Amino acid sequence: MNDQTPFPLKPVAAELVGEAVSSTRPGDDPALYGTVTMEAPDQVEVRTYQTFRIVYTTGKLGIDDTGGIRVALRFISDAGLLQTTDPTAPNYVSAKSSGEGRVELKYDKNGGQRPWNETLTVYQRGGYLKPGETIEIVFGDTSGGSPGILMPTFFDSGRVFRVLADVQATGVYIPLAEREIFVPVVAGPVHRHVAVLPTLRRPGEPFTLGLKAEDLWGNPTAQGPAHFTVESSLPVDGLPDKIDFHPKTGAMTLEDLICAEEGVLTITLTDVAGTKVEAGPLVVRDGGVAHFWGDLHGQTGETVGNNTAEHYFDFARNKSFLDVTSHQANDFQISARFWDHLKGLTAEVNEPGRFTVLPGYEWSGNTAVGGDHNVFYAEEGAPIYRCSHALVEDRSDVANDAHTLTDLYAKLHEEPTDAVMYAHVGGRYANIFYDHDPRLEAAVEMHSAWGSFEWILTDGFPMRRRVGVVCNSDGHKGRPGASFPGAARFGAYGGLTCFITDENTRPAIFEAIRRRHTYGTTGPRVFVDVSAKLDQSGTLYHRNPDAVPDTTTEDVERCTLGDIVRINGDKAEIGVTVEAPVGIVSLELRAGTEVLLTHRTYKASDLGDRVRVMWSGAEYRGRGRDTNWRGRANLRGARIDAFHPVNKLNHEMLMEQTGSSAVVWNSITTGNMMGFDMWLKNTGEEQAGSLDIVTSLGNISLPLSDIGVEPIVHDAGGLARKLCVQRLPDTALPRRITI
Numbered sequence: 001m002n003d004q005t006p007f008p009l010k011p012v013a014a015e016l017v018g019e020a021v022s023s024t025r026p027g028d029d030p031a032l033y034g035t036v037t038m039e040a041p042d043q044v045e046v047r048t049y050q051t052f053r054i055v056y057t058t059g060k061l062g063i064d065d066t067g068g069i070r071v072a073l074r075f076i077s078d079a080g081l082l083q084t085t086d087p088t089a090p091n092y093v094s095a096k097s098s099g100e101g102r103v104e105l106k107y108d109k110n111g112g113q114r115p116w117n118e119t120l121t122v123y124q125r126g127g128y129l130k131p132g133e134t135i136e137i138v139f140g141d142t143s144g145g146s147p148g149i150l151m152p153t154f155f156d157s158g159r160v161f162r163v164l165a166d167v168q169a170t171g172v173y174i175p176l177a178e179r180e181i182f183v184p185v186v187a188g189p190v191h192r193h194v195a196v197l198p199t200l201r202r203p204g205e206p207f208t209l210g211l212k213a214e215d216l217w218g219n220p221t222a223q224g225p226a227h228f229t230v231e232s233s234l235p236v237d238g239l240p241d242k243i244d245f246h247p248k249t250g251a252m253t254l255e256d257l258i259c260a261e262e263g264v265l266t267i268t269l270t271d272v273a274g275t276k277v278e279a280g281p282l283v284v285r286d287g288g289v290a291h292f293w294g295d296l297h298g299q300t301g302e303t304v305g306n307n308t309a310e311h312y313f314d315f316a317r318n319k320s321f322l323d324v325t326s327h328q329a330n331d332f333q334i335s336a337r338f339w340d341h342l343k344g345l346t347a348e349v350n351e352p353g354r355f356t357v358l359p360g361y362e363w364s365g366n367t368a369v370g371g372d373h374n375v376f377y378a379e380e381g382a383p384i385y386r387c388s389h390a391l392v393e394d395r396s397d398v399a400n401d402a403h404t405l406t407d408l409y410a411k412l413h414e415e416p417t418d419a420v421m422y423a424h425v426g427g428r429y430a431n432i433f434y435d436h437d438p439r440l441e442a443a444v445e446m447h448s449a450w451g452s453f454e455w456i457l458t459d460g461f462p463m464r465r466r467v468g469v470v471c472n473s474d475g476h477k478g479r480p481g482a483s484f485p486g487a488a489r490f491g492a493y494g495g496l497t498c499f500i501t502d503e504n505t506r507p508a509i510f511e512a513i514r515r516r517h518t519y520g521t522t523g524p525r526v527f528v529d530v531s532a533k534l535d536q537s538g539t540l541y542h543r544n545p546d547a548v549p550d551t552t553t554e555d556v557e558r559c560t561l562g563d564i565v566r567i568n569g570d571k572a573e574i575g576v577t578v579e580a581p582v583g584i585v586s587l588e589l590r591a592g593t594e595v596l597l598t599h600r601t602y603k604a605s606d607l608g609d610r611v612r613v614m615w616s617g618a619e620y621r622g623r624g625r626d627t628n629w630r631g632r633a634n635l636r637g638a639r640i641d642a643f644h645p646v647n648k649l650n651h652e653m654l655m656e657q658t659g660s661s662a663v664v665w666n667s668i669t670t671g672n673m674m675g676f677d678m679w680l681k682n683t684g685e686e687q688a689g690s691l692d693i694v695t696s697l698g699n700i701s702l703p704l705s706d707i708g709v710e711p712i713v714h715d716a717g718g719l720a721r722k723l724c725v726q727r728l729p730d731t732a733l734p735r736r737i738t739i
Contacts, residue, residue, distance in 0.1 A: 002253045002254075007157060007310075007314060009043065009157050009158065009184035010157055010158050010182075010184075011157065011158025011159075011160045011301065012158070012307075012308050016335065016338045016341055017301070029059075030059055030176070030177050031059055031060050032060050032061055033059050033061065033165050033167055033174055034057055034058045034059040034165055034176065035057050035059070035176065036054060036055065036056045036057070036163045036176050036181060037054070037055050037057075038052060038054045038055075038161060038181045038183075039053040039054075039055075040052045040053075041183065042184075043183065043184040043186050044151055044183055044184070045185070045187070045188050046151055046152060046154065046155065046187060046188050046217055046219060047152075047153055047487075048150075049140065049149065049150055050140055050148050050151055050183075051138065051139065051140040051142055051149070052138075052139040052140060052149070052161070052183065053136065053137070053138050054137045054139070054161060054163065054181070055134055055135075056069050056134060056136075056137075056176075057132065058129050058131055058133050059131060060131050061131070061167045061168065062128060062130050062131050062133070062167065063124050063129040063135075063165070063166075063167045064124075064128050064167065064168055064169040065125070065127060065169065066125065066169045067123075067128075067165075068103075068123040068124050068165075068166055069121075069135055069163060069164065070112075070119055070120070070121045070163070070166070070173045071119065071122075071161050071163055071164075072112045072119050072161075072162040072163075073116065073118040073119075073160070073161065074115050074116060074117075074118070074160065075109075075110070075115060075117035075118050076115065076304060076305050076477065077118070077159075077306075078152050078154070078487040078488045079149070079152040079159075080150030080151075081107075081109065082118075082120055082139070083107065084106075087143070087145065087146055088144055088145040088146060090146060091146070091148075091149050092140065092141050092144065092149075093120060093137065093138065093139050093141065093149075094141040095122045095136065096136055097129060097133065097134065097135045097136075098129075098133045098134045098135075098136075099124075099130060100126070100127030100128065100129075101124055101125055101127025101128070102125050103122050104122070105122055105123075106120070106121045106123070107119070107120050107121075114333070114391065115301075122137060139161075151185055152185060152486065153484075153486035153487050154185070154218075154219060154306070154477045154484070155186060155187055155219045155220075155478075155479075156184065156185040156306050156307060156477075157184055157307050157308065158182035158183075158184060159185050160181065160182040162175065162181070163175075163176050163181060164176065187215045187221035187223065187250060188215040188216060188221060188223070189215060189216075189221065189224075190215060190223050190224030191215050191216040192214055192277075193211065193212065193214070193226060193245075193269070193275075194211070194212045194214055195209065195210065195212075195269055195277045195279035196209070196210040196212075197266075197267065197279040197280045197525070198292070198293065198323070199282060199283060199293070199525050199526065200283050200285070200289070200290050200527060201259070201283075201284055201290050201291075202285070202286060203259065203260050203284055203286060204258055204260050205258070206255070206256045207257050207282065208253050208255050208256075208257065209279060210252075210253050210279075210320075210321030211243070211245060211252050211254070211269070211277075212247075212250060212251040212252075212319060212321075213226070213245070213247060213250050213251070217651070218479075218484035218486075219250070220247075220251045220315075220319045222247055222248055222249065222250050224245070224247065224250065225246045225247070226245045226271045227242070227244055227245070227271065228245060228269040228277070229242055229269070230242060230267065230268070230269055231267070231268045232265060232266070232267045232268070233263070233265055233266045233267075233280075234261050234263050234284065235259065235260070236257050236265070236267070237259075237260070238254070238256055238257045238258060239254065240254075243269065249319070251318055251319045253318060253321065261284065262285050262286065263284055264280070264283055265280055265282040265283075266278055266279065266280035266281055267279040281581065283527050283579055288502055289500050289501055289502055289517075290500075290504075291498050291500060291527070292323035292324055292356070292509070293322060293323050293324070293481075293498055293499075294323055294324030294356075294481075294496070294499060295324075295475075295483070295494060295495070295496055295497070296324065296326040296328070296358065296374065296470070297362075297424065297445065297472035297473060297475075297480075298327065298472070298473050298474060298475040298476065298478070298494075299327060299328055299329040299362070299476055300312045300327070300329070300478050301478070302329065302334075302341075302342075303334060303338075304329075304330055304333060305477060305478060306476065306477050306478055308478070309327055309341070309342060309345055310345065312327060312480060313345065313346075313349045313357065315478060315479055315480060315482075316355075316481055317349070317355050319479075319481075320481025320482035321481070322355075322480065322481040323354075323355065323499075324356045324357075324499060324504065324509055325356075325357055325358075325480050325481070326359070326374075326376055327342060327345075327346070327360070327361075328360060328361060329342070329362060331363050331364050331385075331386040331387055332387055332388045332391050332392065333390075333391040334384060334386070334392065335392055335394065336392075336397065339361075342359070343380040343381070346359040347359075350506070352504070353503065353504055354504065355504075356504050356505060356506055358376045358377065358378075358506065358509070359377045360374065360375050360376040361374075362426075363375055363386075363405075364428060365387035365402075365404060365405060365408075366387075366428060367428050367429055367431045368431070369403065369405060369431075369434065370404055370406070370431055370434045371423070371428050371429050371430040371434070372424050372425070372427075372428045372429065372430050373405065373408070373423055373424065373430055373441070374421060374422040374424055375408075375412075375419060375421055376419060376422075376510075376513075377419050378418035378419070378507070378510055379418065382415070382419070383397075383415075385400055385402040385407075385408055385411040386400070386401050386402070387401070387408075388401060389401065404434075404435075405431075405434055405435045406434075409435065409437040409440060418510070419440060420440060420443075420514060421440045421441045421442065422441070422444065422445050422470060423441060423445065423456060424444070424456075424472075425445065425450060425453045425456055425621070426450055427450075427623050429621050429622065430456065432456065432459055432463075433459075436460075436463075436465065439544075439547045439548065442467060442468055442513045442514050442516065443468035443469065443516070444456045444457050444460070444468075444469065444470070445470050445471060445472055446469050446495075446520055447471040447472075447492070447495040447520060447521075447671075448471065448473055448494060449473050449475055449483050449492050449493070449494045450474055450492065450671075451492050451618060451670030451671035451672050452492065452522065452670075453621075453671050454720065455621070458592070458593050461592045466516070466544050466546070466564060468516030468517070468518045468562055469516075469518065469519055469520050470495075470497040470518050470520045471495025471496060471497055471520025471522065472497060473495065474494070475494050479494075480494075481494075482494070484649060486650065487650050487653075488650075489668050491649055491668050491669065491670070491672065492522070492671075493647075493649055495521060495523060496520065496521050496523060496525065497519070497520050498519050498528070499512040499513070499518055500512055500518065500519075500560075501517060514543065515562055515563070516561070516563075517560070518562065519561060524580065524582065525581065526580045526581070527577070527579035527580070528576075529560075529575075530561040530574070530575070531558055531560050531561075531574070532558065532559050532560075532565075532572040532574055533558050533573040533575065534556070534557055534558070534559070534567050534568075534569060534571075534572050535569040535570075536567065536568040537556065537568055538555070538556055538557075538565040538566055539553050539554075539555060539565065539566045540553060540555075540559060540563055540564070540565050541553055541565070541566075542554075545564065575739070576589065576737065576738070576739050577736075577738045578736065578737040578738075579735065579736055581735070583601070583732050583734060583735060584733055584734060584736075584737055585600070585728070585733060586598055586599060586600045586601065587599045587737055587739070599737065599739055601733050601734045602709070602728070602729050602733065604708060604709050607708065607709065607727045607728065608679075608727075608729050608731070609641070609679050609730055610677055610678070610679050610680075610728045610729065610730050611678055611691070611704070611707055611725065611727055611728075612646070612676070612725070612727075612728055613675045613676055613693065613723075614646065614673050614674070614724045615629045615669060615674065615675055615695070615697075615716075615722070615723045616672065616673035616674075616722060617669060617671065617716065617719055617722055618718060618720070619718050619721075620719055621719065625670050625671065625719070626669070627668065627669050627670070627697070627718060628666070628667075628668055629665065629666070629667050629695055629696060630665070630666045631664070631666075631693060631694060631695035631696065632695075633663045633691060633693045634662050634691070634694075635661040635662065635680065635689060635690070636661070636690045636691075636692070637690060637704075638661065638680045638681060638682050638683060638704060639660040639680070640661060640663070640679070640680060641681045642678070642679040643656075643657040643676060643677070644676060644678075645675075646675050646676055647674035648667075648674060650667075653665075653666065653667050653668075654667070663676060669721075671720065675724075680704065688703050688704055689703070690702065690703050691704055691707070693723065695716075697716040697721065697723070698714045698716045700712060700714050700725055702725075707725055707726065707727045708726075708727055709727070711724045711725065711726040712724065712726065
């Protein structure tokens with residue numbers, strides 16, 4: 001058993017943060033520009049109300065009339081938004097000075113420079129401050145009835161209050177010497193336990209069981225001790241009958257477990273209250289490959305996110321139980337010092353056979369010149385080709401910049417650099433029409449915490465793009481592999497990628513990416529096996545023949561997910577097997593965008609009283625893609641016996657039953673989907689009953705008797721935006737499909 005030491009509670013080292021403003025400005029001299037202290041608890045819990053008192057003491061220069069100080073916070077946060085007008089309401093901030101005149105407060109959600117966008121400025125008005133006088137700011141001032149300032153939903157080893165001073169009223173705010181003004185934000189009480197297994201191993205091949213306690217917002221929590229009895233569907237060497245779970249970090253792993261018997265393995269853990277936690281399914285079968293799960297896309301506080309890169313890699317391996325990961329910081333914010341630090345770190349934490357870490361970065365060019373792309377290297381030592389030095393002051397390597405995607409391709413081909421790339425959708429989305437190098441760009445990212453983007457794949461079909469499908473988190477909170485949305489506007493959980501290959505090493509993962517032997521999910525580990533049996537043999541190409549005409553080939557009678565095959569006949573028999581940890585509604589088999597087959601796991605005679613209402617889609621491809629769905633469902637002649645949200649990941653988002661016959665909601669989708677199930681009973685007032693759904697983007701009204709197997713769909717415009725209603729069986733859906 002492996003229970004890691006708790007990670008140090010401290011913010012990112014200042015010298016690793018890339019900034020356009022130098023960190024060695026005169027503010028390092030407290031005798032001139034003043035000092036700052038903060039009164040705060042040693043640590044605070046997520047989503048609690050707190051009070052912090054910051055006291056700034058002027059230096060030798062004092063502060064001139066209309067000068068002031070500024071407190072900057074990282075914009076990657078879902079903490080309460082500060083306000084300065086209502087002392088009875090949450091998040092109230094007050095300030096006062098000890099000298100002449102008065103203070104004036106101004107809060108701006110986007111008033112600073114990335115990543116310190118959120119700012120509170122305290123101006124000195126009607127008088128100046130002499131040396132030694134003070135400005136006092138109370139964040140979460142409770143004296144007027146406010147409960148305090150609301151903390152974020154996610155663990156943060158150091159929520160930093162960055163204080164700057166404009167002592168000569170020039171409009172230039174100088175960072176003060178005390179950059180370590182911070183408070184750690186820690187996890188809350190246990191909400192659930194989670195157990196994780198891989199999805200495919202060969203008999204006798206070691207695997208790991210991960211066990212984690214999560215708070216309400218998905219943070220690993222040490223407040224979750226438990227005693228479990230353990231059962232497994234197949235014999236497992238090394239698996240104990242009981243587990244005493246007392247995690248210091250909220251998680252533990254059981255390493256080097258072995259199952260020698262073929263079959264489908266699930267492991268069930270039962271606590272003293274009878275609550276069951278299930279891990280799996282893990283398919284154990286002979287063959288040449290296994291499944292390795294990864295999240296290759298996220299960043300931390302050294303650039304735009306939170307927490308440290310060290311915490312990021314620890315979380316990936318020991319908290320979300322990934323096999324593969326990579327750190328992908330925005331290139332225009334990566335200082336030379338951080339790039340060197342990151343390369344040293346990826347080399348250190350990479351464990352061939354157990355935990356593969358790929359060095360790399362996010363090339364963050366504007367959409368007009370190519371858009372966001374992930375760059376992965378096979379080894380450390382390769383240079384970074386930034387799209388620009390926008391937030392990097394040191395210009396000594398500016399000649400390495402690749403301002404367009406075409407420039408980047410050229411740079412990567414100049415040196416003998418072993419690299420692969422993904423096109424992805426973030427704030428800037430990848431412009432797959434601008435350029436494409438099939439020798440480098442191997443996959444598109446179809447889902448992340450930003451939402452779901454099937455169009456990034458289907459837009460490429462008319463251009464004959466041969467790319468794999470991956471999903472990642474693109475998380476900024478240091479939680480790769482388990483990236484919850486919290487209370488932010490985006491409501492999507494981060495995705496995962498399954499790499500189908502023979503071993504968990506850098507060369508094998510690179511080969512899986514290049515051969516498109518990958519698939520992605522919106523978060524769960526699902527076993528998917530897709531194969532084609534040819535009526536005659538075919539020629540399998542190991543690389544895209546459009547890019548590598550002399551690629552290795554072989555004659556085959558079968559092929560699998562991602563393969564490029566020229567067949568000799570005109571038929572292929574497709575086989576699909578899915579093993580999932582939850583019930584499966586349906587499976588679609590497509591040729592491009594044409595649906596060849598829809599396989600549902602139930603038939604009309606299986607339908608019960610469960611009605612599912614779902615909404616999905618986005619406004620458009622760019623930054624403002626989030627769609628606000630406000631709606632209400634009203635029943636006539638029926639009541640709701642049970643109600644269950646689907647994909648409601650923001651616990652403060654409105655989606656609830658009201659009375660016995662209505663549901664209301666106010667939610668956001670960004671290409672992803674959410675909704676609810678309701679189990680209905682006829683009241684006898686009307687023979688059949690009816691359902692009326694009214695939303696901000698369209699309505700559906702129909703008799704309940706019209707709701708059947710096929711979803712009833714309202715097209716809501718935008719980008720794949722729709723509202724759907726269908727009926728499902730009352731009982732749990734099957735977890736296995738074989739066709």
